[in-house]
Amino acid sequence: xxxxxxxxxxxxxxxxxxxxxxSDKKGAKVIxxxxxxxxxxxxxxxxxxxxxxxxxxxxxxxxxxxxxRIRYHGKGMFGIMKIxxxxxxxxxxxxxxxxxxxxxxxxxxxxxxxxxxRNRTIVNTx
Numbered sequence: 001x002x003x004x005x006x007x008x009x010x011x012x013x014x015x016x017x018x019x020x021x022x023s024d025k026k027g028a029k030v031i032x033x034x035x036x037x038x039x040x041x042x043x044x045x046x047x048x049x050x051x052x053x054x055x056x057x058x059x060x061x062x063x064x065x066x067x068x069r070i071r072y073h074g075k076g077m078f079g080i081m082k083i084x085x086x087x088x089x090x091x092x093x094x095x096x097x098x099x100x101x102x103x104x105x106x107x108x109x110x111x112x113x114x115x116x117x118r119n120r121t122i123v124n125t126x
Contacts, residue, residue, distance in 0.1 A: 001027040009059040055097035062087040
């Protein structure tokens with residue numbers, strides 16, 4: 001789910017639905033249903049004029065219920081099954097999607113880190 005949530009973040013609603021249509025991951029079907037429901041709610045409850053004039057501002061997942069169960073094997077042995085669920089949150093905003101940020105290189109990150117080190121101050125000194 002996390003991979004799909006990160007994939008569609010910042011896309012327009014139509015583009016995100018097209019990406020999810022051709023994804024073979026299990027969570028793609030669930031996220032697609034959530035997006036369609038959110039799109040309908042935006043038009044019905046929040047006075048959005050055109051349902052295709054939306055973009056995904058936030059798309060994130062969270063850890064849901066985590067349950068352990070026992071699976072019995074032969075000869076008195078057993079195994080532990082983990083049943084994992086997750087939460088999915090989406091925020092749609094009206095208007096065209098913002099332009100994508102250019103990728104930051106390692107050199108840019110290092111320059112920013114050095115600048116941050118130079119700007120720090122030591123407390124209780126002259």
